[in-house]
Amino acid sequence: MIGQRGASDALTYRWQYLNADDDITSDPFCVTHADRMRAWDGAHGDVCIVEVQRTPRGRWQITSTDCAAGIPVSAYDRRFPSPLDALGYIAKRQGRRPVGAVCRCGTPGGECD
DSSP states (O other): OTTOOOGGGEEEEEEEEEETTEEOTTSTTHHHHOSEEEEEETTTOOOEEEEEEEOTTSOEEEEEOSOOTTOOGGGGGOOBSSHHHHHHHHHHHTTOEEEEOOOOSOOTTOOOO
């Protein structure tokens, strides 16, 4: 059906929260204390879809990506309202849509996506 998206265009991701190079993902206030965030591919993937950094005005700027194909250099100059908006920009450039990954195996390092 036209306009209906399938699972094949999903870009599954999980967030890693960082503050001053420390991983604070398990911190209960990680969302508000993070000055950088990384979206990793899938629940256990090791490909960084996008890394963003909080700007002094509270916006988010793309600092790196392992998915650079099709991403213009000007993307690094853009500011986004949220990390999810930056991830959405990367996904859209690839013709995909971001979907939060869910670990179903319960095994660290397992492949469940």
